Amino acid sequence: MKNIVADLVVYGKIFTSEDNKIVEAFAVKDGKYVYVGDKSGAESFIEEGKTEVIDYTGKGLVMPGCGNGHAHYSIGIGIPKFGTRMDREITPEKFLAEIIPAAVKKARETGATSIFGFGWKFLIFENNMPTRQQLDAICSDIPMYIADEEGHKALVNTLALVNAGIMTADGTVLKKEVRGGEIAFGSDGTPTGFLKEQAGTYTRSFLDNDNLFSVDLAKETLQDIQKLLLSEGYTMYLDGWGNYFYNESYFKAANQMDKAGDLHFVLGLTYELESWMDIDKNLEKSLEVQKYASERVKTNWVKLFMDGTVETGTGFIEPLYRDGHQGIANWEEDEVTYITRKSNAKGLSMHIHTMGNKAVNRVVNAFVNGGKDEMRNTLVHVYGVMPSDYKRMADRNIYVTEGMIWHHNSDDVRAYLMERLPGDMGEEGYPMKSYFDNGVNVTSHSDFPALTGSPDDPFGIIEIAITGQCYMENGKP
Ligand SMILES: [Zn+2]
Incomplete structure (x- = not known):
């Protein structure tokens, strides 16, 4: 039997993330790992002229790249x-x-x-x-x-x-x-x-x-983003608002850069609809930007804002804030159901900013009633979840991308939250463990540049997730 000829073989000190193993080599064919192990075992996958061989031996650690599930580098x-x-x-x-x-x-x-x-x-x-x-x-x-x-x-x-x-x-x-x-x-x-x-x-x-954010400026921005991401250890990120400037500049720039061979990370782009816009007209626009998809540019997300943020009193929650007010809900449930159904039918996934538990509940209802499970419709940020929603999320393949980076607060902010949020909501937010316990798929994000100056790199975020503290501030874990 003839051996598989790999497209790529890499040698070095390689961390596999599986059982904390270090190996000497791996081989890749058609974008998939076909071999992971010692150096001699990898040699049979190499064919002169067909296999690219990269040797990092003695040059540090090779490890899987990290993805940032939601950020605004643009x-x-x-x-x-x-x-x-x-x-x-x-x-x-x-x-x-x-x-x-x-x-x-x-x-x-x-x-x-x-x-x-x-x-x-x-x-x-x-x-x-x-x-x-x-x-x-x-x-x-x-x-x-x-x-x-x-x-x-x-x-x-x-x-x-x-x-x-x-x-x-x-x-x-x-x-x-x-x-x-x-x-x-x-x-x-x-x-x-x-x-x-x-x-x-x-x-x-x-x-x-168009003047603020031209295609040329978007390209210049992308070059800088690329430098930052690759230096931090990210090889992909999803931009939480690809049309932030109400134009297609970022889509166009990414597509042109990829086609020119200058894009060295995978960029996900969302198309956002606002609740004051005409839904059908803007769903059409979200389909039009699919023409900018390329090998490293993925354009298949529709983004909505369901509510504001719990910490500043605009998140949509149950029970109400201690002063009796409610946050802001941008969309009715039937609208989100409609948009989800239309988008999923056209191969676009939903990516919805949800912070308050009531916002999450409304969107889970919409995903359950209008969504296709295989589209991995996603809740973004998610400060709180009603206990009855975890299982529905797991059962319907609803994803969460969570701000693990927000697992800290200075003591004054914490006191402020305890004072204003109902029940234990001031102390309990971003329930990572509950996702794991309930089998909900979850990824991490930095939401850069939110909380200006916070760590953006994967390791800084992991540190906060584990310690519950951020080096910049004094606060109890
Ligand atoms: Zn965001």
Whole structure:
């Protein structure tokens, strides 16, 4: 019998992840391992001219690559190129006195048509939220959009609200609500410039996004992302919002880079629909971007936001928050069922941001009623799960990608959560062990650049998952 001829044979000190074994060689044929073991055993898989042989002997450890199940490198690496990324510990005072003036200066120097920023922390700003008037005093002739560190809230100047048709320049209110979001109003009855959830995404969609994030800039961003990922040990990541800038720049750039042989990791791209959009029209668009799929570019995910975040009071939970309020639910269950059914039928999987246990329950219902099990529809982040949902998730092959990185808190944040969240919810979040116990498939993600400055590499995240502490802060495990 003739031996299999491998496409690739690798020698070295190889960690297999199976029973903590170290081996000397492995062989790959058609993308599958055909041999793992000692060096002499691998030799019979080699045929001159057909097999690529790479020898890492004496050059360190060879190990399987890690995947990041959900992250926003496109935003985190891309935004500083045209906007401002700030430290999440900055105060509202420093924000107004230093950060925004510098952002405006940068925009004027580069001829930018929007001022874009990212990274302030809601818990620090909450009781002293800067207003649109304060932002106008720094810049009123270029629309300004400054997202918080989670990307779920934003501060905008008046022009951004005028361009979005929410108000006129003289203060007449044109729109009081955006579905799935909240426009904050001041005592004078006009918007304060503080936007929550989908009120933010809606306003942002009116920025000059093609100018902000062009195909060329997307390519430059991808090169930098690639350097970062490969240095951290990732060989794939799923971008949680491939059309963040409401265009196809990131899809196009990835496709062109892969075809040119310049993409050396696997990139998953999601197409996000907002609850204020026309569903059918945007499902069509999610199908159109399939033309950008290539060997290393996977485009087959539809992304939704079901709710906000539990930690900041916009997650959709049961029972209610201690002050009696409820979070924000962006979609009705029958809409999610409809989108899941349509997407799965066309070969697209669902990737849904769900934080609160009630949001998770609603989406599990939709996946059970509208989804195909083999599509591995996925719940993303998942702060909490109702006990009765674990088994349904396991039975219907519903996946979770979980923020293991969030298994820590500083003592003050922890006290804050205990005070505001019902029952034990302030202490109990991101229930990794329960997934394992119930047989739910789960992957890890960093959600980069959320929690600006947190470890992003697999080992830093594993450390947090195990110790329940993060080196940057003082907090009990
Ligand atoms: Zn995300």
